Structures are given as structure tokens and as C-alpha cells.
Amino acid sequence: MPMNSPEKNGVGKEEAFRPKIVAFCCNWCSYAGADLAGTSRLSYPAEVKIIRVPCSCRVNPTFILRAFGRGADGVILCGCHPGDCHYTTGNYYTRRRMTLLFSMLDYLGIERERTRVEWVSAAEGAKFAETMRDFVATVTALGKNRRLEDLRCRN
Numbered sequence: 001m002p003m004n005s006p007e008k009n010g011v012g013k014e015e016a017f018r019p020k021i022v023a024f025c026c027n028w029c030s031y032a033g034a035d036l037a038g039t040s041r042l043s044y045p046a047e048v049k050i051i052r053v054p055c056s057c058r059v060n061p062t063f064i065l066r067a068f069g070r071g072a073d074g075v076i077l078c079g080c081h082p083g084d085c086h087y088t089t090g091n092y093y094t095r096r097r098m099t100l101l102f103s104m105l106d107y108l109g110i111e112r113e114r115t116r117v118e119w120v121s122a123a124e125g126a127k128f129a130e131t132m133r134d135f136v137a138t139v140t141a142l143g144k145n146r147r148l149e150d151l152r153c154r155n
């Protein structure tokens with residue numbers, strides 16, 4: 001193959017789309033669930049970048065909008081099951097806020113499937129891995145998120 005052929009330079013090759021996924025995980029349940037998935041050697045896609053937060057209610061909805069603005073194709077928020085929050089009622093606030101955010105995302109024209117809330121306990125490593133695999137597959141099928149992309153954040 002000649003040195004400057006299109007295949008050698010990567011020109012003309014179609015790269016498979018790999019979505020950027022941000023996962024906010026509460027420290028007490030979901031992050032521990034992710035840890036359990038790791039120690040149990042359950043694999044989940046490397047596209048998922050975890051951000052550990054003290055509680056799911058620490059996630060202000062603007063964090064999610066900002067993640068989309070900075071190039072995320074999907075954002076998932078994981079917390080303790082309702083009734084199990086380490087801070088008693090944090091995830092109830094999360095649930096209400098996310099309901100409002102979903103309506104706002106509908107209004108903005110962002111596909112609902114790009115954002116998800118999931119309750120994952122510290123004992124649910126398998127659920128964590130399965131949820132991430134499913135979410136990545138869903139976002140991959142949707143393709144790149146361009147609606148909220150902040151063009152100043154492009155590489």
C-alpha cells in the first residue's frame with residue numbers, strides 16, 4: 001500500500017460512532033454498584049464516564065444540560081432506590097427535578113432516550129452493567145447529539 005493512500009491516511013474510512021456517555025452516580029449506592037460490577041468482572045462499555053456525586057440530588061439539572069453542551073451524547077443519573085437514600089429524601093428531590101427536566105428536554109427537542117434515571121443499589125453490580133450496556137446501545141442508535149451542542153466546545 002502506498003504511503004499516502006487514502007486508507008493509510010485514514011481518509012475515506014468511516015469510523016463507527018462511539019457515543020460519549022456521562023453517568024452521574026451517587027456515592028452510597030450506584031457508585032458502589034459500579035464498583036461491584038468491576039470487582040465481579042462484569043463488563044460495560046468504556047464510553048461511560050462516571051462522575052461520583054455524594055447523592056443523586058446533588059445533580060442540578062443544569063449539570064445535565066451542560067454535559068450535553070460540552071459534547072455528551074447521553075447522560076444517565078443513577079441513585080439509591082427510593083426510600084434507601086443515605087440522606088433519607090435526596091432521591092425524592094431528584095425524581096421531581098428530573099421529571100421537570102424531561103419536560104424541558106421535550107420542549108427543546110432532545111430525544112427523551114438520551115437521558116435516563118436509574119436506581120441501582122450497591123448490591124446490583126449486574127444491573128449496573130446491564131443498564132450501561134443498554135443505555136449505550138440506545139444512544140448509539142440515536143446517533144450524535146447535535147441539538148444542544150455548544151460549537152465552542154468542539155475539538
Ligand code: FES
Binds near residue numbers: 028
Ligand atoms: S445517597 Fe444515593 S440517592 Fe441519595
